[in-house]
Amino acid sequence: MTNKIIRKKRSLRFKRKLRIRAKVFGSAATPRLSIFRSNRYFYAQAIDDTKGVTLASVDGKKMGLKNNKEDVKKIAVALADSLKKSNIAEVLFDRNGYLYHGVVASFADSLRENGIKL
Numbered sequence: 001m002t003n004k005i006i007r008k009k010r011s012l013r014f015k016r017k018l019r020i021r022a023k024v025f026g027s028a029a030t031p032r033l034s035i036f037r038s039n040r041y042f043y044a045q046a047i048d049d050t051k052g053v054t055l056a057s058v059d060g061k062k063m064g065l066k067n068n069k070e071d072v073k074k075i076a077v078a079l080a081d082s083l084k085k086s087n088i089a090e091v092l093f094d095r096n097g098y099l100y101h102g103v104v105a106s107f108a109d110s111l112r113e114n115g116i117k118l
Helices: 003-023 069-085 103-113
Strands: 032-037 042-048 053-059 092-094
Touching: 032 103, 042 069, 042 103, 053 069, 069 103
Parallel strands: 032 092
Antiparallel strands: 032 042, 042 053
């Protein structure tokens, strides 16, 4: 891809990210679940925005799992277990500007299947 296209894609994602963050604010009872996906790995963390603390996190790189639908389901199971240990049953989903399809949708569906309300 040319530099012009890459800059346009980055700016569109950044605009989506700002739109989402303006509406989503996590608390201790319902933390914000922020995700990040690189070309290789997938990361997620539950954040309490009032205190500015991470309550639970999962790292696909440390687990040795890639950024695909099957591996992301395993990452979601690990995060759901971590959230249940912290007595958190509901989170606010911050897709971080990524479109809700493919890997992101698979992650969210797997969280719902494991008892976390989004």
